[in-house]
Amino acid sequence: MQKIKTFTEQEFSWPHDFYSDGTNCGLRTGRPDLGWIYSKTPAHAAGVYTTNRFCAAPTKLTKQLITQNQLLQCVLMNSVIANSFTGAQGVAAVQAEQQAVATKLGIAPELVGVASTGLIGAYLPLHKITQGITQLELTKKTTVTRAVLTTDTHPKTCCVTIKIAGQPCTITGFAKGSGMIHPKMATMLAFITTDAAIEAATLQSLLSELTTSTFNQITVDGDTSTNDMVVTLANGASKTPLLTPTSPDFANFKAAYHHVLKSLAQQIAADGEGATKLVEANVASAKTAAEAQAVAKAVVGSNLVKAALFGADPNWGRIISTLGATSASFSPDKIDLSLNGHLLIQQSQPLSFDKELVSQSLQKDKVYINLELHAGQASGQAWGCDLTYDYVKINASYSS
Amino acid sequence: MQKIKTFTEQEFSWPHDFYSDGTNCGLRTGRPDLGWIYSKTPAHAAGVYTTNRFCAAPTKLTKQLITQNQLLQCVLMNSVIANSFTGAQGVAAVQAEQQAVATKLGIAPELVGVASTGLIGAYLPLHKITQGITQLELTKKTTVTRAVLTTDTHPKTCCVTIKIAGQPCTITGFAKGSGMIHPKMATMLAFITTDAAIEAATLQSLLSELTTSTFNQITVDGDTSTNDMVVTLANGASKTPLLTPTSPDFANFKAAYHHVLKSLAQQIAADGEGATKLVEANVASAKTAAEAQAVAKAVVGSNLVKAALFGADPNWGRIISTLGATSASFSPDKIDLSLNGHLLIQQSQPLSFDKELVSQSLQKDKVYINLELHAGQASGQAWGCDLTYDYVKINASYSS
CATH class of the missing domain: 3.10.20.340 (ArgJ beta chain, C-terminal domain)
Known part of the structure; x- marks a missing residue:
């Protein structure tokens, strides 16, 4: 098996053709609270989601988009307010967010996913969100990894490279915890991006399999959130050959992907609310x-x-x-x-x-x-x- | 339905022909740690027990006695040390306790149940227990309700009377909590005594049914103990008619018994470790x-x-x-x-x-x-x- 090259938080970088940004839009003071990740081309997408029956509006939308199209180009995300248990008003807010991002980026709304985390039962101040979206740019910064944090004390990130057919390929993930964590099928918010070339069905199958032994195996307090999701985007920008279960490098990719999921899962558990160890x-x-x-x-x-x-x-x-x-x-x-x-x-x-x-x-x-x-x-x-x-x-x- | 007469903790009393005592045998300092309850005649007995697969030696013994004979005359109980996960040495200790009580009271060993609560994995200092047994008397005192306490802040007791065929009949129970409480079938230690005349099979059926909506519905911390048991002894000393499911007063007895179980369950939850409410x-x-x-x-x-x-x-x-x-x-x-x-x-x-x-x-x-x-x-x-x-x-x- 190929050795997986890992990077420290300082060396963290996005895969080819992935961009990101974060900003403060006024949901809280002094820390970023809104951000996005973006792929230059529509990326093959896979996801796992909360099994909580009060699934929040943003989680529902993103799940629906990935299930129907297996493609996403951008995910908008915010902390502080979960937009959960917010009824028709919550659904309308998610659609407005999606439209505002699509307009700004000049892409189809169905390529825009949305994720929220924070207080259940509060309504999003939509004017703040849409104003915040106008501030977001396509950068290589890591602010988004802090924009999604709630009671977390630090960002959880993992970045690895492997070679596929001799060419480098990057997998970069980040996540937030750190309470209401006892996933039944997925957990919290985690996003993994890669410039590997892999089809959505293969990616979904890997994600579902590996979630069982990573995100599904952490617990902070035995509570299952309404907003959990783990989403992976693969845009193929590394120009490496398409990965299929019969590819010579498939096992290496799987091991590297597993490493990222497990690392993020462990980081979430270690930074559980109030945790010292x-x-x-x-x-x-x-x-x-x-x-x-x-x-x-x-x-x-x-x-x-x-x-x-x-x-x-x-x-x-x-x-x-x-x-x-x-x-x-x-x-x-x-x-x-x-x-x-x-x-x-x-x-x-x-x-x-x-x-x-x-x-x-x-x-x-x-x-x-x-x-x-x-x-x-x-x-x-x-x-x-x-x-x-x-x-x-x-x-x-x-x-x- | 007949009104159930309840008593305050100060008015607490044992049913006819039930006796009790508690003492300090040196398992801890300053508080009673060993006690018993005793019926002048062998009492019909029913019990429910932990479903934890590391069922402790005393719980196993008492369960076996009640299952085989449906009769008990005495239950010896201690706090501080649970005599759980103690292997053959733990089983030998329970048999020695049973024999020491039987000898002191002049009754058959198979009429003596044993219950322990406290630290898992520690061995009972048998010489202290047997020395303590020599100090126990047949009194109407309530010291035993304190002898079983661990981190509980106060005893949990409930005493009611009802009339059966016009004659008074008493049901008196006590319990200890207050951590490792999330029963799956029974919980903690609770003992209910009554001078009603009721056969063991009827009593067992009532206890099993009512446990579902009382002791099984409390939780302090989601953990299931190895030593849980709820035991009820009925000695018939009230001289009231035998209660069967077709007796005119059966529903009244059931309601009163339910009241005692529910009250003890609530008292345990309210006194959960560290609880303020x-x-x-x-x-x-x-x-x-x-x-x-x-x-x-x-x-x-x-x-x-x-x-x-x-x-x-x-x-x-x-x-x-x-x-x-x-x-x-x-x-x-x-x-x-x-x-x-x-x-x-x-x-x-x-x-x-x-x-x-x-x-x-x-x-x-x-x-x-x-x-x-x-x-x-x-x-x-x-x-x-x-x-x-x-x-x-x-x-x-x-x-x-």
Whole structure:
């Protein structure tokens, strides 16, 4: 497999023929709140969306466009207000946004997707949005990665290059978290752009497959948002050969794309509301991958486990109790558990361990929980964060 | 229907021929940690138990005794250490406890149940327990209701009398919470005693039915414990006629029993770890009772809803988002929502409201969330609490 070249946030760049911008249109003060991404030519598009039944107007529109046409050229996005649960007025707002972007760019409205994140039940001040659209330009800046943030403390980005038929090709993604995160099918907002040449159906199939083990495996608080979506645009501007499942470089592209999705997913979990650390659960020797993923997600989703990890408390009983509440296949007398590499339970026998030492290791900004179920060959991962005073503080006063 | 006479905590009393005691045996300092309840004659027994697959040794034993014999005369109980995930040593400890009680009381060991709550994975100091058993007496004191408490701030008790064939009959229950509470079938520890005459099969059927709408409808943190059980003992000492489903007073007994279970369930939720208020969700006009209960439980279980209520923030979008993530039958454009009697959403249209006024009402120690789904005739309730700094504080350092 080809080595994936990754870039730091500072080296982040857009693929060929992708442009972007962000601005402040007055939804909040002092930070960008509106932005777009744009491809010089219509790009093949794939998406996954929230399963919440109060799907927000912008998410509905973008889903409809991608489903019908598999093409998008621009996505407009804003933070602060989710335009969710806003009825006919919300739908009209989305259409007005779409039209304003299409007019400014001189492209068809059906090539313009819209995404919003923020407070549910508030109406978009449309005059601010349309005024903001007039300020947006086609640049190579990264302001859009900050324009979509809400309670996130920093942007989540991932940029990689691989070679396809010997020619460089870029995949660049960004995302926002960081509360109401417990995706059932997709999550939050994430956008991935690439100049690889790949058809929408192939891209959709890859995105759906890889979402299962990346965005669907993170949880911050067990709540599923109304506005979640992950959208990928591929414009072929790298001039590399068309990728199909039988291409020699398909596996390399898939690995690089997977890397971007997983990196963004981990960054979202690590920057969960109030979080001080990323928690990764690795479940091995499970009967099926789905069971391994379910156990891993249950463990990183337990409030009691999360609070214990905030306190750097190696209270493994809570991990065991969470495992016991799942329906995964395992024999209750064969479990191995380690925390940050310290084996605490072997064949379901608690081992004596240096509590001080393990507690010290739990103070790091990344915690690994490894479970062996001894029920099969499959494995799965999930990512979450600790439960802190700041989570409560942030969420006790969000709409005020 | 007969009026149920309830008693305050000060007026709490045991039914005829039930005795109890509590003591400190040194598992912790300054508070009782060991106790028992005892019936002068073997009592008909019914129970519901945790569905956690790491069911603790004491819970397993008590479940086995009730399932096999439907009779118990005494239940020994301790806090601090759960005797869970303790393997063969844990099983041996439970048998030793059972034998020590049987010897002291001069009854058969198979009439002695055992219950434990506290830290998972720690071994019981058996010499302290057996020494403690020698201190226990047959009294009418209520110390046992405090001996089972862990992070609870106060005992949960409920005592009612009704008349059966004109004669008084008492039902007295107590319970402990207050973390790791999100029962799937039963919850925590709760014991209900009655001097009514009722056979074990009838009692079991009532307990199983009523648990669905009481203990199974509370949640503190979404975690299911390894030691949960609800046990009811009926000794017939009131000398009232045998209750069967066709008895004239059966409905009255059922209502009174339901009252006790529901009261204990609500008290547990209200005293959830760190909680400042009880949250009650009432879901009406649902298609089925199961769907109504599932929606109600999802709403009181949402971390985001719980944190908003701690902050007295009428952020109804989080309630709507939680509803949207359920699989209940409803049309997304027909929902009504009120908070503490203030109608905020009608036919899925957000209404303008006095945010200050609603926020003030949310500062009370009980919050009502009422949802109308307009999908049928069924209704359901659930109880939870707010998510606070103290929840995090308590759980970041539980085992230390």
